[in-house]
Amino acid sequence: MATYVTPGSAQTDTHDAIYREVSLEQQAVEQQLVDNVVASFDLCADPRLQELMTSLVKHLHSFIREVRLTEEEWGTAIGFLTKAGHITDEVRQEFILLSDTLGASMQTINVNNQAYKGATEATVFGPFFVEDSPAIELGGDLAFGAPGEPCWVEGTVTDTDGTPLAGALIEVWEADEDGLYDVQYEAGKRAGRAHLFSAADGSYRFWGLTPTPYPIPNDGPVGKMLDAVGRSPLRAAHLHFMVSHEGGRTLVTHIFPEGDPVGRKDTVFGVKDSLIKRFEQQPAGTPTPDGRDLDGTWSRVRFDIVLAPMDV
Numbered sequence: 304m305a306t307y308v309t310p311g312s313a314q315t316d317t318h319d320a321i322y323r324e325v326s327l328e329q330q331a332v333e334q335q336l337v338d339n340v341v342a343s344f345d346l347c348a349d350p351r352l353q354e355l356m357t358s359l360v361k362h363l364h365s366f367i368r369e370v371r372l373t374e375e376e377w378g379t380a381i382g383f384l385t386k387a388g389h390i391t392d393e394v395r396q397e398f399i400l401l402s403d404t405l406g407a408s409m410q411t412i413n414v415n416n417q418a419y420k421g422a423t424e425a426t427v428f429g430p431f432f433v434e435d436s437p438a439i440e441l442g443g444d445l446a447f448g449a450p451g452e453p454c455w456v457e458g459t460v461t462d463t464d465g466t467p468l469a470g471a472l473i474e475v476w477e478a479d480e481d482g483l484y485d486v487q488y489e490a491g492k493r494a495g496r497a498h499l500f501s502a503a504d505g506s507y508r509f510w511g512l513t514p515t516p517y518p519i520p521n522d523g524p525v526g527k528m529l530d531a532v533g534r535s536p537l538r539a540a541h542l543h544f545m546v547s548h549e550g551g552r553t554l555v556t557h558i559f560p561e562g563d564p565v566g567r568k569d570t571v572f573g574v575k576d577s578l579i580k581r582f583e584q585q586p587a588g589t590p591t592p593d594g595r596d597l598d599g600t601w602s603r604v605r606f607d608i609v610l611a612p613m614d615v
Contacts, residue, residue, distance in 0.1 A: 337364045386524040394486045399430040400525045403571035404534075412555075420463040422611035426573040428555050429543060431484040436474060436496045442593050444510040445497035451480035451512030454582065455592055455603040456542070459505045462551055462610055467505025471548040471610075474498040475511065477541070482517025501548075510595070513582060513602045514540035514558075516565045529570065539569035544608070551610025558606050580604050 340360045347353035366372075387397040402408045408427045416425035439445055446453070460471040476496035478484050485494040501507045521529065521536040529536050541557035559566070559574055560582040567574055582602045591597060 333364075333368055337361065340364070383524050383528070390523040394490065395520060395523075396430040397520075397523050397525055399428075400519055400523075401528075403427055403429070403573075404519070404525055404529060406572045409572045416552075416554075416611075417615065419611040419615045421609050422463055422552075423554055423556060423609045424575050424577050425554055426556050426575060426578060427571050428545075429571075431478075431486060432474075432476060432543070432545070433486060433493075433496060436476065436498050437493055439497040439499050439509060441499060441502060441506075442508050442510070443497065443499065445475055445495065446479075446510065446512055447494040447497075449479040449485070449494040449512060451495075451515070452599070453595075453597055453601040454511045454513040454542075455508070455601065456511050456606060457506070457508040457592070457603075458606040458608060460501045460507065460546060460548065460608045460610065461505050463612065466550075467501075467503075468548045468550050468610065469501060469503045469505060471501040471505070471507075471546055471608075472498060473501060473507055473608075474545040475509065476543045477512060477514060478517050479512060480515055482515065487520075508592070511542060514542050514560055516540045516563060519570060534570060535565075535568060536570055537565045537568070538571060539563050539565040539567075539574050541573070544606075546608050546610065548610060550613075552613050552615065554608065554610055558604065560604075580606055 337360065341357045344353050344356050344360075347356070387401060391397045399408065402411075412425050412427060418424070437445075437447065444453075456475075460468045460473070462468060474496075475498070476484070479495055485492045485496060495512065497509070499507060499509060516537050516539060518536040519538055520526065526536055539559050540563045541559050543557055545553065545555045547553040556578060557573060558578050558580045561579050566579075582604045585601045585603060587597075587599050589601070591601065592603070
């Protein structure tokens with residue numbers, strides 16, 4: 304028997320090195336299968352598709368060989384994916400949840416939104432964006448009756464040179480204080496989401512809700528996976544933004560309250576230091592920026608948005 308070091312591991316003297324006893328003959332059998340599958344894409348007319356498929360096969364087979372996957376474990380994985388498909392519908396996307404909780408969504412965001420000067424950082428899209436949200440005017444309220452503490456949000460939209468971007472489309476959505484998005488209540492309900500446009504000087508403002516932590520939907524296979532590995536399903540408190548303008552790259556991001564107890568333990572790995580903002584708590588009776596009468600406490604936050612150029 305020859306010592307076989309699993310793909311991706313290093314030959315070191317530390318206990319972290321992974322060694323398997325696999326004969327040279329067995330290694331040859333396994334590698335021949337990899338070569339055969341990779342060769343099956345040789346006639347693919349799309350070079351990018353060929354690259355994706357061959358790389359996927361190599362990494363997938365490397366994983367199977369490294370962990371010496373059992374047939375029972377393979378069957379469990381197929382069952383998991385089948386259940387994820389069954390629970391997915393027009394409102395709930397279990398595969399996005401899976402991608403999010405494995406960090407794949409966040410890594411894809413990192414790869415496709417490279418840092419540029421002072422541009423606002425991007426983070427995960429999440430599974431609860433809905434097109435055709437209600438329109439509100441500057442200073443309007445996107446809660447539409449959703450429960451939660453009112454929050455005044457204001458800021459500017461500029462490019463990386465500081466030039467104000469007028470007419471930027473700002474789409475905002477969030478969960479209510481019970482940790483639920485509107486679409487989790489009933490089809491067609493719209494609350495806790497809206498869109499508005501920046502003013503001529505790039506400024507924007509609206510009323511929303513003070514974000515609170517909440518669990519991702521954890522009654523399906525992804526929730527069972529998190530429970531099995533000892534991970535929390537909680538997302539850090541956050542407010543979603545998608546900002547688009549012809550003068551810059553479309554930005555998908557969140558802002559996160561400073562001091563949130565979940566914070567970096569966010570189950571989808573979406574928190575970035577630059578996106579943590581101070582949500583200033585206001586005692587009951589504190590005058591509001593627009594003169595709105597409120598019975599209780601409220602909060603306020605400033606979020607200045609900087610869009611990277613379209614071509615970076």
